[in-house]
Amino acid sequence: MERLLQVENLVTQYKTAEGMFSAVQGISFTVEKGETLCIVGESGSGKSATALSIMGLLPANGKITEGSIRLKKDELVGKTEEQLQRIRGNEISMIFQEPMTALNPVFTIGFQIREPLTIHRKMSKKEATLVSIELLEKVGIPNPKEKLKQFPHELSGGMRQRVMIAIALACEPSLLIADEPTTALDVTIQSQILDLIDDLKEQMGMGVVFVTHDMGVVAEIADQVMVMYAGEVVEMGDVYSIFNNPKDPYTKGLLAAVPNVDDDSKNWLQGVNIHGESTASS
Amino acid sequence: MGNQQPLLEVKDLKKYFPIKSGILQRTKANVKAIENVSLRVYEGETLGIVGESGCGKSTFGRTVLGLEKLTNGSILFRGENIEGLSDRKLKGYKKDMQMIFQDPFASLNPRQRIGNALEEAFIIHTDLSKKDREKRVRELLVEVGLEEEHYDRYPHEFSGGQRQRIGIARAIALNPSLIICDEAVSALDVSVQARIIRLLIELQKKYKLTYMFISHDLGVVRHMCNRVLVMYLGTMVELGSSDQIYKNPIHPYTRALLSAIPRPVPGRKKNHIKLEGDLPSASNYPSGCPFHTRCPLAQEHCKLKVPEWREVEEGHFVACHEV
Structure with a gap:
């Protein structure tokens, strides 16, 4: 396979009233041609910030402070807005x-x-x-x-x-970034759209970066999975090893928290053991 | 549960929203949000109502609560018809039925402290003194897994899960018997979602609550509900116990809906029952069986005749000509 996207040691920071806040804290990953990488995590885990960084669409208070994003051989970090415009919507x-x-x-x-x-x-x-x-x-x-x-x-x-x-x-484009594209849709429509993205990927040989919080969708569409928590990658691997043999406790918790419709047992809730609720960011 | 007295009985409920146009604002057509729904909810059970957006599940909940005026039919709460009751009597019923919304933040006043917001129910419905009210509110906060100190905080200081806990505290404040949860956990992250559901189940056991759990998430509904009603375009499609609906779905819509849910099991993709197209508009209501436009089994007579609501096995009802 051909290497399409290579992200190395990416750090994305947002400027807030209380100083710089790192939404993405030094993550690295690659996407091959014709491969779907799913980025999963709960809200605030930095998955959308990662997607926006690749796209060069960070809001005015956001900035890539470290690392490199290479599309094919082309370095995207540090490109001017004009140069990026030629890539966005095209590549x-x-x-x-x-x-x-x-x-x-x-x-x-x-x-x-x-x-x-x-x-x-x-x-x-x-x-x-x-x-x-x-x-x-x-x-x-x-x-x-x-x-x-x-x-x-x-x-x-x-x-x-x-x-x-x-x-x-x-x-x-050679790379498609999809940020929760089916979250607002009903399940019957969602399955139509997921099939569509998967078919088109195959036809056109694109690489896909698919951001979602739904482990069900991940199982359906991913080749590779990257689990994020608080701006860091906690686990990365192919879809089978993540689902069948998760190593990280957070990944395990995340998987246990997904109610499976096929599952008979009423003790789904007992399996959930991610402790502590995140409080409003202060 | 056959001979038990239902807590809530809904008969032939219809809810139309008129489409008005022209200078005289005459009603030109109706959006048929709910078309003939009849249902019994028994004490202590959790009834799930599922369906896609626009199927009328939320309107149903709101109509039962009296937030929307019904067009036709009747709602009986503990055997008494609520429609046409005097305001004073109605107030007693409203106390007995509460709702938990999807986004509790939208229903909280950002400038009002949580304690004061929760206190309001007691001001309206009880004659407790100010001191007693505050004591009750602090107890409530602890009850739903928050802390007493949260009494003086403002809504923005809470996370999504905590806000939903406030919504629950508000709903259980007056010891209601029926709580309608309208997408109560849909906006939450999975780990938080599981904990809120656990809280709901604990409260149900403790106070013998009856839940009407409206959701589009069939996974959550399976684990939470005793009985499940599937709705499509304002009509009842299938009703049965959780096991009946999930293990032995009969209606083609229920089957398609269940098969469309992404399972957290890799490698099973591409064996969905495909539904073509989108949900038809409720202002341009299909004739006959409302599902015939997307149904894989549809025949000529499905377009003409509305299917009967029939019992296929004990407690398992379905509306379809073909199965």
């Missing part, structure tokens, strides 16, 4: 949790899918429209021609997420 794409906030409500679906094609691929409007229709078909949207003229609010949640995926895939 690396991202799908977000809430497609309604990620789509612009005042532009049509068609406009928003054409945008990356006209910018990165320098296509004419006509060419871009043709490709857009193909893309919408690929992500399983019925009547793609009419959908191009519709606005985001006219579509259901599942359809919006498909549109987001179509936009993300427009320029055939």
Whole structure:
């Protein structure tokens, strides 16, 4: 396999009223071509901060203070905004949790899918429209021609997420970052979207970084799993070894806390032993 | 539980939201949020209500509590019809039925101390003195796993799990008999979720509470509930004991829903029962069986006739022509 993404000793800090706060504390991992890496953890574990760091989309008070992120041979840390723009949406794409906030409500679906094609691929409007229709078909949207003229609010949640995926895939990126893309969706729609991402990954040979808190989703989609807690990696391995033979107590606790629908026993709750509730960050 | 007196009985409940348009604001159509739901909830049980978003499960909970006016049907609490009761009598019932919401932060006033917020229920419903009220509130805080000192804190000083504990404290303050939990643990991390559920179960044992547990998380429902009702587009699809629903699901929708849940077991992917398309809109309600637009078993007559609600084995009901 080919190495696609190499993150080394990444430290991401946020500036807060009480000083610098490290959301990601020196983590390293790699993603191969055609591989799905799932980053799991509870809220505040730094999984989204990791995704945003790779994407170069940290908020104004966030900063990568140490480490390197290499896409193929290209170092991303320290690139200017202009250089990053050429990579974002082209080489690396991202799908977000809430497609309604990620789509612009005042532009049509068609406009928003054409945008990356006209910018990165320098296509004419006509060419871009043709490709857009193909893309919408690929992500399983019925009547793609009419959908191009519709606005985001006219579509259901599942359809919006498909549109987001179509936009993300427009320029055939080599790396797709998905941050909780199915968390806001119902289970029947979630399983459609997960299958879609998995199929497209296979077809296009992308690498996928999939951020989620749902161990069920991880089991379904991951090749490699990285468990994060408080900004650090507590365990990393392939999906089978993480689920069948977890080493770290936190991973064990996390797995035990997931209610399994197939499980008969009523003692799921007894198995849960992660102690101490995190208090509001102060 | 056959001959027991139900705590709550809902008969032919309908809830429509009118769509108004034009200058005269005439009702042009109805969003059918709940279409003929009849149900009995027995003392001490936990009834789970599951379904996808837009299936009417939350509206059902809110209507039972009287937060929404029902369009048709009746709600009997301990054998008495609540609809049309005088306000004073209704107040007594409201004390007996409480709700825990998904996001307790949204229902707390950010400028009000937790102690004062919890005290309000006692001001309205009891004539305890100020000192007694404070004592009760401090007891309540300890009861739900918080500390007495939290009395003087503000909502923002608590984590998600702690806030949900406050929501629970508020709900049990007046010793209700029925608590409706509307997605009470959905917004929490799994480890916190498990602990909140444990608290709910402890409280149920201690105070003989009856829960109506509304959730989209079928895993949690299985471990928490005695009986489960599956809803789809405002109608009842299948009702049975937890074991009946999870081990022997009959309705094609229940089967698809169960198979769509991602299991924490790697390597089992791609054997889902696939449901095509999205949930139809409740303002453009399908004819006949509401599930026929996505059903893998749908036949011609499913489009015409509403399926009957029938008992397939003891306590296990289903609405489908084909199974």
